[in-house]
Amino acid sequence: xKQIDSQNLFEEYWEQYHFDQFFGFDIRPYTSxxxxxxxxxxxxxxxxxxxxxFLLNGRAKVFITHKNGTVTxxxxxxAPCFIGEMEMVNDQSACHGVTALRACLCFSIxxxxxxxxxxxxxxxxNLCKFLSRKTLSDVQNYSRNQAYPLKTKLASFILLTANNxxxxxxxxxxxxxxxxxxxxxxxxLAEFVKDGILEKTPHGYRIVQEEELKQIADGDx
Amino acid sequence: xKQIDSQNLFEEYWEQYHFDQFFGFDIRPYTSxxxxxxxxxxxxxxxxxxxxxFLLNGRAKVFITHKNGTVTxxxxxxAPCFIGEMEMVNDQSACHGVTALRACLCFSIxxxxxxxxxxxxxxxxNLCKFLSRKTLSDVQNYSRNQAYPLKTKLASFILLTANNxxxxxxxxxxxxxxxxxxxxxxxxLAEFVKDGILEKTPHGYRIVQEEELKQIADGDx
DNA sequence: TAATGGGTATGAGATTTCTCATATTGTTTT
DNA sequence: AAAACAATATGAGAAATCTCATACCCATTA
Numbered sequence: 001x002k003q004i005d006s007q008n009l010f011e012e013y014w015e016q017y018h019f020d021q022f023f024g025f026d027i028r029p030y031t032s033x034x035x036x037x038x039x040x041x042x043x044x045x046x047x048x049x050x051x052x053x054f055l056l057n058g059r060a061k062v063f064i065t066h067k068n069g070t071v072t073x074x075x076x077x078x079a080p081c082f083i084g085e086m087e088m089v090n091d092q093s094a095c096h097g098v099t100a101l102r103a104c105l106c107f108s109i110x111x112x113x114x115x116x117x118x119x120x121x122x123x124x125x126n127l128c129k130f131l132s133r134k135t136l137s138d139v140q141n142y143s144r145n146q147a148y149p150l151k152t153k154l155a156s157f158i159l160l161t162a163n164n165x166x167x168x169x170x171x172x173x174x175x176x177x178x179x180x181x182x183x184x185x186x187x188x189l190a191e192f193v194k195d196g197i198l199e200k201t202p203h204g205y206r207i208v209q210e211e212e213l214k215q216i217a218d219g220d221x
Numbered sequence: 222x223k224q225i226d227s228q229n230l231f232e233e234y235w236e237q238y239h240f241d242q243f244f245g246f247d248i249r250p251y252t253s254x255x256x257x258x259x260x261x262x263x264x265x266x267x268x269x270x271x272x273x274x275f276l277l278n279g280r281a282k283v284f285i286t287h288k289n290g291t292v293t294x295x296x297x298x299x300a301p302c303f304i305g306e307m308e309m310v311n312d313q314s315a316c317h318g319v320t321a322l323r324a325c326l327c328f329s330i331x332x333x334x335x336x337x338x339x340x341x342x343x344x345x346x347n348l349c350k351f352l353s354r355k356t357l358s359d360v361q362n363y364s365r366n367q368a369y370p371l372k373t374k375l376a377s378f379i380l381l382t383a384n385n386x387x388x389x390x391x392x393x394x395x396x397x398x399x400x401x402x403x404x405x406x407x408x409x410l411a412e413f414v415k416d417g418i419l420e421k422t423p424h425g426y427r428i429v430q431e432e433e434l435k436q437i438a439d440g441d442x
Numbered sequence: 443t444a445a446t447g448g449g450t451a452t453g454a455g456a457t458t459t460c461t462c463a464t465a466t467t468g469t470t471t472t
Numbered sequence: 473a474a475a476a477c478a479a480t481a482t483g484a485g486a487a488a489t490c491t492c493a494t495a496c497c498c499a500t501t502a
Contacts, residue, residue: 064364067440072364086353089346095357124345125310131349132307135356136316142363143285143293146400149460149488172449179367184489186451219288370458370490393479405459407481 001040004033004105013056017080019107024122030110036060036100043084045097050111053083058104061173062096073176075138076101082130088114089127101173145179148219150188153178155217158198158207168204222261225254225326234277238301240328245343251331257281257321264305266318271332274304279325282394283317294397296359297322303351309335310348322394366400369440371409374399376438379419379428389425 004010010033013019019027036042036058043049045065055077062074074096077083087094088111109117117123144153157178158167175185189205192198197212198205207213225231231254234240240248257263257279264270266286276298283295295317298304308315309332330338338344365374378399379388396406410426413419418433419426428434 064360066364066368070368072367074360074364085349086356089349090353096360118346119342121340121342121345124342124349125339127349128306128310128345128352131352131356132310135307135352135359138356138363139285139295139317139359142359142366143287143295145363145367146293147287147291151488170449171451180488181490182450183452183491187489190452372458391479392481401458402460403480404461404482408459411482 001034001036001042004035006033009033009105013105013107017054017056019054022123022126023117024120025116027109027113030113031107032110034106034108036104036106038100038102040100040104041097042100042104042106043087043094043096043098045095046093048093049084049087052085052088052109052111052117054107054109055079055081055083056105056107059101060098060104061101061177062098063176064096071176072179073173075134075141076177081134082127085127085130089118150178150180150184151191151216152219154185154188154192155213158205159210159213159217162207165207165210166201166204167198167207222255222257222263225256227254230254230326234326234328238275238277240275243344243347244338245341246337248330248334251334253329253331255327255329257325257327259321259323261321261325262318263321263325263327264308264315264317264319266316267314269314270305270308273306273309273330273332273338275328275330276300276302276304277326277328279321280323281319281321281325282397283319284397285317292397293400294394296355296362297398302355303348306348306351310339362398371399371401371405372412372437373440375406375409375413376434379426380431380434380438383428386428386431387422387425388419388428 013033019031034053042053042060045063057079060077060083062077064072064074066072077098083098083106084094111117144156154174157169157174161167161169171182171185171189175182178185189198192213193200193205195212197207197209197216199208200206234254240252255274263274263281266284278300281298281304283298285293285295287293298319304319304327305315332338365377375395378390378395382388382390392403392406392410396403399406410419413434414421414426416433418428418430418437420429421427
């Protein structure tokens, strides 16, 4: 993690996300621009942070570590979103860990202005909206994971993450997100290839029968 | 669902939960007391409500219906908590259904004062706290469901819900909450009985070997 | 250069969980 | 009282998923 001093970049993102609009007062003096490398820890599970982050670019994962050592991937975070807001309002240490998956750019807000934030209706309203959307996204992911077999969930996930008909997520990440073992994921992926729905290429899996895949994702098969 | 006109009961709950404290203005004129019978719908999935509820007593369930007809129980709601707050801040129709499991008493807030609520820092702060706690509880339930087999989850659940060493939840509800079929739940329950950990009685299942059950709940077995 | 570690890949066998069928009981509705 | 319904209960077989073992490739590190 390192601070980015480029004023240009700062301005660029500030404009892009209309960062002013989230606050009823001038948050600029408390804000700086940070870059996280892949694997960098953004929030350490169980420790307290005195910053509130806003993801501008990149992708991060939210996870929980269980007593038996297994790690559950709760969700991905994609820009734009806040990070660390739950901890801030409850004034508690991080209940999830957050780690960068790709290079991430964030605004970092120094919580020395916390009292001011908690009196700002503009900010609080936005926070409520972000929180409820995040909850909704978590819960939908969660309940979908319970309601369907991997075949269905994987089909959705491939359609969601493919670019130009090419699926190239890391198997390790996908398996964690979908809540299954790596082994099982490969079984089902192999099944899709055998059925001619996907084709394995050196650059990733190419979607051959998109309609079929959509039907599977809809739980029709 | 019916309105309760007893001024006494109203006052009693108002005091018990210090209901004033959640608001920066006088919410009383907008508040009434409602009683829901078991099975009554509190929030109808997909429709818009113009009330915000606050659960005073009883127990409700939050669920999502999937396209394939399966219903996922997202969580239980226990007093005290808000109901319908996500829909309110995002001004959208209910993304989960909420149904009473036991007789439920609620304060019902008429959202004609919505604009005022959304300008009230006291309320907004409390809402943020409630929202993040709810998220946390959902996510912990969710991730636990992914990380352990039913044996482990059921052991926790029995320890959580037993009264005086007696477990007597409805199997149908437990199965839904733990995200498994009814059939499978009965298998594992029977296994506990066979192993002498539980004993089946006419009034419910009695916990015989509590230490053993705790070990299983901890994932140690 | 050798060793280490992460991601990828595949097989074999075990465990968990599901589907379907069927029966009993107690309660509510007709 | 008969019918309908929801919860409980159990069996048999199938599907989904996991564990463990093993191997290869590539990049980083000693």
